[in-house]
Amino acid sequence: MKNPVLSWFGIVRLGLVQTGLGAIVVLTTSTLNRVMVVELAMPAILPGALVAIHYALQVFRPAWGHGSDLGARRTPWIVGGMAVLATGGLMASVATAWMVTHPLFGIALAVAAFGLIGVGVGAAGTSLLVLLAKRTDDNRRAAAATIVWVMMIAGFIVTTGVAGHLLDPFSPARLVAVSGAVSVAAMILTLAGVWGVEAKSIAAVALESKDTPRRSSFREALMEVWTEPKSRRFAIFVFVSMLAYSAQDLILEPFAGAVFGFTPGETTKLSGIQHGGTLIGMALVPLVGAIYPRARGNLQIWTVGGCIASAIALLCLATAAFIGPAWPLRENVFMLGVTNGAYAVAAIGSMMALVGAGGEKREGVRMGLWGAAQAFAFGIGGFLGTLASDIARYLLTSPALSYAVVFASEAGLFVVSACMAVWVHRASARGVMRQGSSGDMRVAIVGGARS
Numbered sequence: 001m002k003n004p005v006l007s008w009f010g011i012v013r014l015g016l017v018q019t020g021l022g023a024i025v026v027l028t029t030s031t032l033n034r035v036m037v038v039e040l041a042m043p044a045i046l047p048g049a050l051v052a053i054h055y056a057l058q059v060f061r062p063a064w065g066h067g068s069d070l071g072a073r074r075t076p077w078i079v080g081g082m083a084v085l086a087t088g089g090l091m092a093s094v095a096t097a098w099m100v101t102h103p104l105f106g107i108a109l110a111v112a113a114f115g116l117i118g119v120g121v122g123a124a125g126t127s128l129l130v131l132l133a134k135r136t137d138d139n140r141r142a143a144a145a146t147i148v149w150v151m152m153i154a155g156f157i158v159t160t161g162v163a164g165h166l167l168d169p170f171s172p173a174r175l176v177a178v179s180g181a182v183s184v185a186a187m188i189l190t191l192a193g194v195w196g197v198e199a200k201s202i203a204a205v206a207l208e209s210k211d212t213p214r215r216s217s218f219r220e221a222l223m224e225v226w227t228e229p230k231s232r233r234f235a236i237f238v239f240v241s242m243l244a245y246s247a248q249d250l251i252l253e254p255f256a257g258a259v260f261g262f263t264p265g266e267t268t269k270l271s272g273i274q275h276g277g278t279l280i281g282m283a284l285v286p287l288v289g290a291i292y293p294r295a296r297g298n299l300q301i302w303t304v305g306g307c308i309a310s311a312i313a314l315l316c317l318a319t320a321a322f323i324g325p326a327w328p329l330r331e332n333v334f335m336l337g338v339t340n341g342a343y344a345v346a347a348i349g350s351m352m353a354l355v356g357a358g359g360e361k362r363e364g365v366r367m368g369l370w371g372a373a374q375a376f377a378f379g380i381g382g383f384l385g386t387l388a389s390d391i392a393r394y395l396l397t398s399p400a401l402s403y404a405v406v407f408a409s410e411a412g413l414f415v416v417s418a419c420m421a422v423w424v425h426r427a428s429a430r431g432v433m434r435q436g437s438s439g440d441m442r443v444a445i446v447g448g449a450r451s
Contacts, residue, residue, distance in 0.1 A: 004201040006135045011144045015151035016193035017078060017128050020186030021121065022155035024089040028054075028117055029382075030271045032096050034253035039170065040099055046107070048250050048386030050114040052094075055379025057118030058372060060254040061126045062225075065368030066218045067206065068130040069361055075194045077127035085120025086183035088113045093179035096369060097172030124190075125326060130364040131197070133355045143274035145352040146345050153279045153341075153348035161271035168265035186191075221365045230354055231366055240420045244307065244339060244413035246381030248314065251389050252333070255403045257318075260325055270333055277334040292325055300421065306343025313339050314411040325403020340406050343399055385410070409445075 006014070033047040068074050099106030128148075130414055136144045158437035159182060166178050171366075225231050252274070253267040260269065285302060313336035320327035355363050386407065392402030 006132070006140075006144070008140075011132070011136065011140070011147055012151070013075055013193045014128060014132060014197065015084065015122065015148040015187040018148045018152040019155035019187035020082060020193075021085065021124060022152035023159040023258065023430060024085055024186050025117070025181050026156045026159050026275075027119065027182055028089055028092050028114070029249060029355060030160070030253055031163065031167070031175075031264070031268050032092055034267050035096055035170075035175065036099070036101050036122060036303075037254040039264065040096075040103075042099070044251065044254060044389050045161060045383075046381045050110055050381040051415050052118025052383040053111060053267055054114040054118035054121065055382070056376045057115060058122040058375035061122050061371040061375065062217055062222055062365050062368035064123050064126045065130055065364030065366070065371075066221050067364070068127050069221070069364035073198050074127040074131040075198050078124050078194055080129070080189060081120045081122070081127065083120070084116050085124060086187050088116030088118075088120055089186075090176075090180050090183045091110065091116065093176045097176050098387060100172055122375070124287040124370070126368050129355075129367050131370070133363045133367060134365050135197075135350060136352075145284075145348040150279060153275050153282070156275035157272050159280065160268050160275065164265045164268035164272065167268060168263060170264045214353050218365075220384070220397040221362060222369070225297045225362050225365045225369055234350070234354060235369050235373045237420060238351075238370050239377045241303065241307065241343070241417045242374045242377035243381045244310070244410065244417040245343070246378040247385040247410045247413060248336075248378065249378075249387050249406065250318075250382045251403065254389075255321070258399045259321055259403060270330065274333045277343035278344065279337075280355065281338035281343075282345040284338070284342055285345045302342055302346035303421040304339075304418045307414045307421065308347065309339035310336060310343065311411040311414035311418075314407045314414065318404040318407040318411070321400040321407065324400070327333065368377075368436040404435020 004346060011248055020307045030053055032034050033051070036042045036047045043259055059195065068077060092110055095108075095110035095113050097106075098109060130145055132148065163178050163182070167174060226235075253262075256262040256267045256270050261306075313332065316332050317336070351367070355366050388406045388409065389402060392405045393399060396402045396405065
């Protein structure tokens with residue numbers, strides 16, 4: 001007997017968890033980053049290193065996914081992970097406020113806080129995606145992933161819009177109050193999202209347990225997944241593409257503050273504009289697919305096109321650094337969000353389509369592997385972006401020129417990522433030809449050409 005399949009309403013409910021997760025993360029990676037660099041005049045490498053810590057801890061995502069595979073319930077992982085994340089988010093804002101008077105103590109507290117953020121995001125996020133993958137009908141997996149991701153972007157938009165309004169005029173106490181309110185709201189959304197979702201499947205799990213394969217060690221499970229060609233190739237692709245995707249995250253708001261003179265509230269709202277564009281970019285994929293059926297779900301088209309278009313948007317930002325306030329910065333950032341969104345929804349849909357391929361009872365390890373690749377890429381990308389910004393500023397002396405060099409370099413990363421996507425899909429096509437008429441033909445086609 002299989003677990004009950006989630007309805008569309010159940011999928012949307014679980015999306016509330018991702019909304020709360022996104023609300024906390026966007027404050028720590030965008031707003032606190034800008035406050036440290038602009039208001040506190042600290043080097044950009046500080047928030048870059050802090051965010052890298054939170055991503056580094058997510059290397060344990062495959063292990064958490066393995067635990068989800070072996071256990072009968074994911075709800076405790078989701079709720080517990082969100083509680084840790086909410087605590088870390090509040091601690092991070094307190095640490096930032098403390099840096100005003102006691103920089104060393106504030107930095108030490110921030111290190112601990114971002115460690116908690118990494119653990120919370122990894123535990124809650126991986127378990128949530130595992131629950132979605134195992135309880136969502138095969139035909140709904142790609143759509144479910146899109147719904148949940150869009151709800152996370154919605155959390156970004158609402159949080160940056162409301163927080164941007166409440167943070168002006170800026171003060172450390174106001175920052176802590178806003179962060180605390182966001183953490184409480186995220187916990188409420190999480191409890192509302194998971195309440196009763198797994199309770200209906202306890203009996204089914206009990207009946208199903210007799211047929212469950214023997215419990216293997218985490219090492220055996222991870223090696224089994226890594227030897228699957230599709231899983232391994234996709235993990236490499238996720239790392240390369242997400243490295244390009246994330247490199248501009250931590251320097252966009254400081255760029256707007258240093259070159260365009262934006263206030264903390266204005267730069268927070270700028271992030272909201274970018275995430276709004278991402279949301280529209282995600283919606284654009286099914287819309288175009290409805291008009292042109294041949295384009296629907298073609299991962300190669302959307303990933304390659306999204307990467308190239310993102311490179312163009314970043315080159316426009318490099319131009320903006322020279323032109324200054326006369327440049328339509330908000331429109332440019334919105335364009336970057338749209339192109340990123342089109343690429344992201346293709347990658348997410350492919351992830352959900354592939355998660356059930358390969359060995360039995362390995363959905364959690366597979367999802368954890370790809371999540372770890374993404375987190376590792378995000379951590380390195382954010383750190384390298386801020387490090388390159390500091391180095392360029394030191395060597396070139398002009399903030400505008402230094403940001404232009406970094407944005408242009410990130411555009412190059414997107415071009416490399418597009419080439420990598422073509423290579424991955426050509427490899428997938430060869431894999432399909434080798435399989436001939438085997439039973440895996442359908443899975444290979446879905447993994448290589450459907451989002």
